[in-house]
Amino acid sequence: MSSTNQVPHLQTALTGPLKELERHFLENQAEIESWFRKQFKETPAPFYASVDLRNAGYKLAPVDTNLFPAGFNNLHSDLRPLAVQAAQNAVTQACPIADGVLIIPENHTRNLFYLENVTILQEILLAAGYEVRVGSLNPDVTQKTELELPSGKKLLLEPLIRQENQVGVEGFFPCAVLLNNDLSGGRPAILENLNQTLLPPLDLGWANRYKTHHFTHYAKICTEFGKIIDLDPWIINPLSISRGPINFKEHTGLESLAEAVNLVLKTTQTVYDEKGIACKPFAIVKSDSGTYGMAIMSVNSPEDVLSLNHKQRNKMSSVKEGLSVEQMLVQEGVYTYETVDGAVAEPVVYMIHNQVVGGFYRIHTGKTATDNLNSPGMHFEPLSFETSCVLPDQTQDPDASPNRFYAYGVVARLALLAAAREIDDAKKRQAAKAASQTSN
Amino acid sequence: MSSTNQVPHLQTALTGPLKELERHFLENQAEIESWFRKQFKETPAPFYASVDLRNAGYKLAPVDTNLFPAGFNNLHSDLRPLAVQAAQNAVTQACPIADGVLIIPENHTRNLFYLENVTILQEILLAAGYEVRVGSLNPDVTQKTELELPSGKKLLLEPLIRQENQVGVEGFFPCAVLLNNDLSGGRPAILENLNQTLLPPLDLGWANRYKTHHFTHYAKICTEFGKIIDLDPWIINPLSISRGPINFKEHTGLESLAEAVNLVLKTTQTVYDEKGIACKPFAIVKSDSGTYGMAIMSVNSPEDVLSLNHKQRNKMSSVKEGLSVEQMLVQEGVYTYETVDGAVAEPVVYMIHNQVVGGFYRIHTGKTATDNLNSPGMHFEPLSFETSCVLPDQTQDPDASPNRFYAYGVVARLALLAAAREIDDAKKRQAAKAASQTSN
Numbered sequence: 001m002s003s004t005n006q007v008p009h010l011q012t013a014l015t016g017p018l019k020e021l022e023r024h025f026l027e028n029q030a031e032i033e034s035w036f037r038k039q040f041k042e043t044p045a046p047f048y049a050s051v052d053l054r055n056a057g058y059k060l061a062p063v064d065t066n067l068f069p070a071g072f073n074n075l076h077s078d079l080r081p082l083a084v085q086a087a088q089n090a091v092t093q094a095c096p097i098a099d100g101v102l103i104i105p106e107n108h109t110r111n112l113f114y115l116e117n118v119t120i121l122q123e124i125l126l127a128a129g130y131e132v133r134v135g136s137l138n139p140d141v142t143q144k145t146e147l148e149l150p151s152g153k154k155l156l157l158e159p160l161i162r163q164e165n166q167v168g169v170e171g172f173f174p175c176a177v178l179l180n181n182d183l184s185g186g187r188p189a190i191l192e193n194l195n196q197t198l199l200p201p202l203d204l205g206w207a208n209r210y211k212t213h214h215f216t217h218y219a220k221i222c223t224e225f226g227k228i229i230d231l232d233p234w235i236i237n238p239l240s241i242s243r244g245p246i247n248f249k250e251h252t253g254l255e256s257l258a259e260a261v262n263l264v265l266k267t268t269q270t271v272y273d274e275k276g277i278a279c280k281p282f283a284i285v286k287s288d289s290g291t292y293g294m295a296i297m298s299v300n301s302p303e304d305v306l307s308l309n310h311k312q313r314n315k316m317s318s319v320k321e322g323l324s325v326e327q328m329l330v331q332e333g334v335y336t337y338e339t340v341d342g343a344v345a346e347p348v349v350y351m352i353h354n355q356v357v358g359g360f361y362r363i364h365t366g367k368t369a370t371d372n373l374n375s376p377g378m379h380f381e382p383l384s385f386e387t388s389c390v391l392p393d394q395t396q397d398p399d400a401s402p403n404r405f406y407a408y409g410v411v412a413r414l415a416l417l418a419a420a421r422e423i424d425d426a427k428k429r430q431a432a433k434a435a436s437q438t439s440n
Numbered sequence: 441m442s443s444t445n446q447v448p449h450l451q452t453a454l455t456g457p458l459k460e461l462e463r464h465f466l467e468n469q470a471e472i473e474s475w476f477r478k479q480f481k482e483t484p485a486p487f488y489a490s491v492d493l494r495n496a497g498y499k500l501a502p503v504d505t506n507l508f509p510a511g512f513n514n515l516h517s518d519l520r521p522l523a524v525q526a527a528q529n530a531v532t533q534a535c536p537i538a539d540g541v542l543i544i545p546e547n548h549t550r551n552l553f554y555l556e557n558v559t560i561l562q563e564i565l566l567a568a569g570y571e572v573r574v575g576s577l578n579p580d581v582t583q584k585t586e587l588e589l590p591s592g593k594k595l596l597l598e599p600l601i602r603q604e605n606q607v608g609v610e611g612f613f614p615c616a617v618l619l620n621n622d623l624s625g626g627r628p629a630i631l632e633n634l635n636q637t638l639l640p641p642l643d644l645g646w647a648n649r650y651k652t653h654h655f656t657h658y659a660k661i662c663t664e665f666g667k668i669i670d671l672d673p674w675i676i677n678p679l680s681i682s683r684g685p686i687n688f689k690e691h692t693g694l695e696s697l698a699e700a701v702n703l704v705l706k707t708t709q710t711v712y713d714e715k716g717i718a719c720k721p722f723a724i725v726k727s728d729s730g731t732y733g734m735a736i737m738s739v740n741s742p743e744d745v746l747s748l749n750h751k752q753r754n755k756m757s758s759v760k761e762g763l764s765v766e767q768m769l770v771q772e773g774v775y776t777y778e779t780v781d782g783a784v785a786e787p788v789v790y791m792i793h794n795q796v797v798g799g800f801y802r803i804h805t806g807k808t809a810t811d812n813l814n815s816p817g818m819h820f821e822p823l824s825f826e827t828s829c830v831l832p833d834q835t836q837d838p839d840a841s842p843n844r845f846y847a848y849g850v851v852a853r854l855a856l857l858a859a860a861r862e863i864d865d866a867k868k869r870q871a872a873k874a875a876s877q878t879s880n
Contacts, residue, residue, distance in 0.1 A: 005520035005567040030566050034539070037528065037569035080445035082522050085795050088477065089529065099474070126470050127445040129477035355525055 006033050007356045007409030008079055010383040013338040013345055014404065019057055021235055022407040028229040029406070035228050036354065036413055043420040045354040047090045047178060047199035051412040052362070052374070053347045054334035058277055060407060061238040061334045062415040063284070064374070065214055067200050068182040070106070072124070073116040073151075074380040075350055075358035080124065086352035088128040091176055093353070095197045100131035100174035102167070104160060104191075106181045107138040112150055119153045121180060124352075130176075135160035135169040137181060137188055165195040183207045184289070203426035204419075210288045211329045212242035213425070217418035225414060234271060236411055238334055239264055242288055244327035248313040253328075258302035260330040261285065265301070268332050279335060282370045285316075288327035296372045298333060335369045340381055346373045347383075349412035356409040359383045446473050447796045447849030448519055450823040453778045453785055454844065459497055461675055462847040468669040469846070475668050476794065476853055483860040485794040487530045487618060487639035491852040492802070492814070493787045494774035498717055500847060501678040501774045502855040503724070504814070505654055507640050508622040510546070512564070513556040513591075514820040515790055515798035520564065526792035528568040531616055533793070535637045540571035540614035542607070544600060544631075546621045547578040552590055559593045561620060564792075570616075575600035575609040577621060577628055605635040623647045624729070643866035644859075650728045651769045652682035653865070657858035665854060674711060676851055678774055679704055682728055684767035688753040693768075698742035700770040701725065705741070708772050722773035722810045725756075729767065736812045738773060775809045780821055786813045787823075789852035796849040799823045 006029075025032065050069035051062045075083070091098050103125075105118045118134060125132045136145075136157045145157045158169035166173040167190060177196050183205025191202055203209070219240070222233035241260040246253035261283045268281035285305060286296040295316050299305060308316070338345045338361070345361040361381040364373040383405065446469075465472065490509035491502045515523070531538050543565075545558045558574060565572045576585075576597045585597045598609035606613040607630060617636050623645025631642055643649070659680070662673035681700040686693035701723050708721035725745060726736040735756045739745055748756070778785045778801070785801040801821040804813040823845065 005517075005563060006524045006569075008521045009518065030569075030571070033567055033569035034571070035569075077445075078449065078518065079521075081448045081519075081796070082525065084446045085522065085525050085529075089525075123445060127473055129446075129470075129473035129475075131470070131474070356521070 005403075007403065007406045008082065008358065009403045010076070010359060010405040012347065012383070012404050012408070013340050013361065014055070019407075021060055022402075022404050024229065024231060025407045025410050026402055031228055032410060035225070036417075039417050040354040040420065043417065043424050044093055045090075045351070045416055046204075046419050046423055047094065048350075048352045049416050049419050050351070051349050051415045053349065053408055053411060054336045055338050055347065055408075056279075056335040057337050058275065059235055059238075059334055060411050061236055062218065062411060063238065063331065063334065064211075065415045065419050066182075067204050067209075067419060068106075068180055069350055070114055070117050070180065071348065071360065071380065072120040072350070073113065074360040074382055075120075076382045079358045080127070082355060083124045083352050083357040084127040086355040086357055087124050089355075090199075090353035091125070091128065091130065094199055095176040098130065098174060098176040100133070100172060101125045101176045101178055102169065102172065102174050103132060103134045103178045104137060104167075104181050105134060105157075107136070107185075109136075109138060109141070109145075109147065109157065115147060115155050116149050116151055116153070118180060119149065119151070119155050121178070122155075125178075131172070131174070133158060133169050133172050135167065137190070160190060162190050165193060167191065167194060167196065179205070181205075200423055201426050201430075203430070204423060206289045208426075209422070210242070210327060211286070212240065212288055212327070213422055214415075214418050215240040215329070215331070217421045218415055221414050221417050221421075236414065239267055239332040241330045242327060243330060244288065246326065246328050248308070248316040251313075254306055257285065257328055257330065258305050261299055261305055262302040264330050264332050282333035284331045284333050284372065286329050286331070286372075288329045296374075298370050298372060333370055336373070337369060343367075344369055344371070344373065345381070347408050348380075349408050351412060351416050354413070354416070356412065359405065359408065445843075447843065447846045448522065448798065449843045450516070450799060450845040452787065452823070452844050452848070453780045453801065454495070459847075461500055462842075462844050464669065464671060465847045465850050466842055471668055472850060475665070476857075479857050480794040480860065483857065483864050484533055485530075485791070485856055485860050486644075486863055487534065488790075488792045489856050489859050490791070491789050491855045493789060493848055493851060494776045495778050495787065495848075496719070496775040497777055498715065499675055499678075499774055500851050501676055502658065502851055503678065503771065503774065504651075505855045505859050506622075507644050507649075507859060508546075508620055509790055510554055510557050510620065511788065511800065511820065512560040512790070513553065514788075514800040514822055515560075516822045516824060519798045520567070522795060523564045523792050523797040524567040526795035526797055527564050529795075530639075530793035531565070531568065531570065534639055535616040538570065538614055538616040540573070540612060541565045541616045541618055542609065542612065542614050543572060543574045543618045544577060544607075544621050545574060545597075547576070547625075549576075549578060549581070549585075549587065549597065555587060555595050556589050556591055556593070558620060559589060559591070559595050561618070562595075565618075571612070571614070573598060573609050573612050575607065577630070600630060602630050605633060607631065607634060607636065619645070621645075640863055641866050641870075643870070644863060646729045648866075649862070650682070650767060651726075652680065652728055652767070653862055654855075654858050655680040655769070655771070657861045658855055661854050661857050661861075676854065679707055679772040681770045682767060683770060684728065686766065686768050688748070688756040691753075694746055697725065697768055697770065698745050701739055701745055702742040704770050704772050719775060724771045724773050724812065726769050726771070726812075727767070728769045736814075738810050738812060773810055776813070777809060783807075784809055784811070784813065785821070787848050788820075789848050791852060791856050794853070794856070796852065799845065799848065 050066045052064040054063050122132045134157055137160055141157050141159050147155045178199050186207045219237050222237040226233040243256050243260045264283045265281045283299050336346050340361050340363050343363045343365040344367050345363045348362055349359045350357050362373050362378050364378045366377050490506045492504040494503050562572045574597050577600055581597050581599050587595045615636055618639050626647045659677050662677040666673040683696050683700045704723045705721045723739050776786050780801050780803050783803045783805040784807050785803045788802055789799045790797050802813050802818050804818045806817050
């Protein structure tokens, strides 16, 4: 078996022999890495992304791809140089002359864990040799505000200002502007029509982005990738169906949603039967836009969406910053069979540019293998290096500690590629719009 | 203190409070990293290099910069993804369309440790998504030869062949050709006038390269760098004087050499007096070309080079693959005050592209703080991660485990930059030669 070193050798919760899928990925490493290299040359990777995975053993699939990752503080610090190098590549590609990077964070100034994440991002870019300042969209930040964090670090927030076609903070208007704000609340006017490079582009905020687009690209990528390494794409691709408009409060569109749930459950049962998988299919119903884990539920039958009580319907209607739910996504549920200290766990893979820079487990002691774990009560467990790998032992069988985290890195990068194609679509739409405006 | 994460957080043998120099580097990290980024943008880093350092506490200096590093098997495997990412950057910069890389190794097929190094290089490039094959210059390799190594890995050597202006192995003539052969035996005709990209260029083999050029660039770089962070360049720059031609067997040129030794010792004593350093200066006399650690000696007085006995003179005359010593370098000796298990140790820093990818200690139980350690009897100790850093502790004082390996990474990259400028000189000479041939 060849070595697997593009992806850091991290410890997963699973032990025991490699699963068929993991083995297949490891055996095809050369083809996989060569293919990724060419794909990301053709369609540049986003500045960063995190991907939530679910691992059922017989299926390993992404369930959420976040273009504004907010958990850099949960990554293993030994991997920092990897993040620094990747960040340098990402900034250079986006903006070769950049000397500085402006970070635009989320507005919540009281979520200290989130703010720790911002300081880590700042440190990564600083170590890559860039001046970094943080400009806040929050109207309450009217002057330089230094926040003291639990780690003992300090974060300086400055009010974001606009000068002609540039945003910045006092005396600092760099060519690269890094969004760490998912724009669930809409497209801020201050960020429109900039001549700076916004990473990722404004169109990829949740105000514009639909998960359906992502998973449509993802499904296509799975088919392409499956041909490269002779893999049944079903194993890595969750069936996803978009439905809407749906208004839970006013009970409109629920029939159509139930129909989609039925289709997902039936189709999944058929494949389970074919493959001899003795599990009961379930479906995840979630907002087609960003959710912060709120408008999301796990269902076992079409009736589940028709028989929601008042409280449940209210919950499905309330998403981050009051964005109303209209479009919904019904997705094949993937069991998570990984557990950490007895609690169900979901691996989250972090990437900068085209590089896996770490990961952690999202753990929820109060949930089961079919539940959404991105909900209050969750906690995080950074992934450590495989200990058997800490001291290289030349006499050890090279197969001794295969990198089972590699499989997570592969599937996460397939989702990353889907995000890259979303960005490419957005850029093409922008270019077409600009061309049509010119011709008018 | 800002975090230091461009350079991996490795454990050095030194403990106790940070030395003044280490602290100064850490405090100026942002300026240092920004400066390096710009320098390597202007003058691309070599594909790879290793730098031997000596750390006397009051002085930290490079003593050898190897453009054909042969100890990748001694690096910590946890850092492999960093090497893979850097290799991808290096190949992309040199040859954006490359799909494959040809490695040309040293000729010795019986040095199993060296061959392990070649397999690691191959693995790194494979994981970066390139097809990799190994073409040997060794005339004994007349057909595909599979070697079984102590690690259990296998290495396939193939005879290097030439087709018009390309070298390769059967059916494989990639645009990128990686030299891991220092060409001490001269410039092989088969490698002249290729239209492939040779990494590093042929002119950087020891048949053409002089340490004097390297240390002249290095001294200039120390002055430039010293201005950026307000550092006395003496602290990182060993005085180096070139003398020759010298023939030890025939006793010619030895007076001039003794004079240079005298100058180095006197000048060093003056600085030691100024700075109150209570050490006795010594000098290293070594071949100005590659040596493999053979034609090298540590001297305490000019007389030492005049009173060499027959055996010592023979030793100074015999360098790798019979290249006769003509030009010598007299260099200020730097004590190494690092010890591992009581034995003197020299840090060796490995870089790919512009990235530090690991390091190890060269350890010699039979030597003292003034001796050359690159000699028979040495062994290697990979550097591990600082254990205090393995589990990130948000409540820990951010100063708790400062990265003292960072200072090594900085000085090693200054030497890397000197090598980059050597390559740039060689390219300019080539271009001038080509222009003059065209105009004739």
